[in-house]
Amino acid sequence: MNKVTTIFGILLISLTSLASGSVEILKDESGKIRHMNQYEAMKSCPSGSRLATAREAAELIQKGGAKGILELNTVAPAGYYQYSQLLTKISGVNSDGQKDEFFNNNAGYKRPNNEFGKNWFWTASIDSNDPVYQVYAYSVSGHSGAILSFNRETRYNAVLCVQTKE
Numbered sequence: 001m002n003k004v005t006t007i008f009g010i011l012l013i014s015l016t017s018l019a020s021g022s023v024e025i026l027k028d029e030s031g032k033i034r035h036m037n038q039y040e041a042m043k044s045c046p047s048g049s050r051l052a053t054a055r056e057a058a059e060l061i062q063k064g065g066a067k068g069i070l071e072l073n074t075v076a077p078a079g080y081y082q083y084s085q086l087l088t089k090i091s092g093v094n095s096d097g098q099k100d101e102f103f104n105n106n107a108g109y110k111r112p113n114n115e116f117g118k119n120w121f122w123t124a125s126i127d128s129n130d131p132v133y134q135v136y137a138y139s140v141s142g143h144s145g146a147i148l149s150f151n152r153e154t155r156y157n158a159v160l161c162v163q164t165k166e
Contacts, residue, residue, distance in 0.1 A: 023052060023060060025115055026159035033115060034159055038137040038152035041122040042095065045161035052160045054092045054125035057140035057147055058104045060160075066109040066145045069102050088147055092125030092138055099128055109145030116142040121160040126152075 026034050026044055036044065045051055052060070055069070062068030070076055086107045092100050111117040120139045127136035127149040136149040139157050150157075 022163045023056070024049065024161045024163065025119075025121075026161055033119060035156040036122075036159065037154070037156055038122045038150075041157070041159045042124060044159050049161040049163045051095070051122060051124040052140075052162045053094050053100065054090050054123045054138040054140075054147055055100055055102065056162055057121070057123050057138070057160065058090070058102070061104070061106055061109055061140065061145040061147070064109050064112065064145060067105040067107050069104060072101050072103070086146075090125070090138060090147060091128040092123075093128045094126075095124045100125065101128075104147050106145030106147075111143050111145075118142060119158040122157045123147075123160070 028034055034044070042051055058066075058069050067079075087103055087105045090100070090102055090104055094100055119142050121142065123138045123140060125138045126134050127138060129149075130136050135151055135153070137152045138147055139150050139155070140147045140160070
C-alpha cells in the first residue's frame with residue numbers, strides 16, 4: 001500500500017525507497033499528477049525533497065527488474081549486453097554541478113500497474129552532450145524503463161521527488 005502525504009497543498013504518493021530517500025510523485029490537491037517543463041519541475045518538489053537524478057531514476061528502474069546501471073570502464077556481467085538496443089549511455093550533470101556518467105540497460109524491466117508505469121518523469125540531470133546551451137535534460141519512462149534526453153522547456157512530464165535524508 002502506498003503512503004500518502006500532503007505537504008503545502010501538494011499530494012505526494014510514496015512509491016519506494018532508494019539509498020537517498022523515499023521517492024514520490026508530485027500531485028495537485030485534487031490528486032491529479034502534475035505535468036510541467038523541467039525548469040518548473042526543478043523548483044516544484046516541496047521543502048525537504050528534490051527532483052531525482054538520472055542515476056536515482058536508473059536505480060528505481062533497476063528495482064523494477066531492469067539490468068540497470070553499469071559504471072563506465074567496468075566489465076559488464078554476463079548477459080548485460082544481450083539486448084544492446086536497450087542500452088543507453090547517460091552523460092548527465094546534476095544540479096550540484098557534478099558530472100555523472102554510466103550505462104543503463106532497461107532490459108527485464110516490468111512496468112508497474114500504477115501511476116508510475118503510465119508516465120514520463122523529469123530528472124534533475126542535464127544532458128552534458130549539450131554543454132553550451134543546456135537545453136536537454138533526462139527523463140525516465142515508468143512504462144518502458146527507458147531514460148532519454150528531452151528539451152527542458154517544451155516537453156511536459158510528471159515530477160518525481162526524492163525526500164532528502166537529514
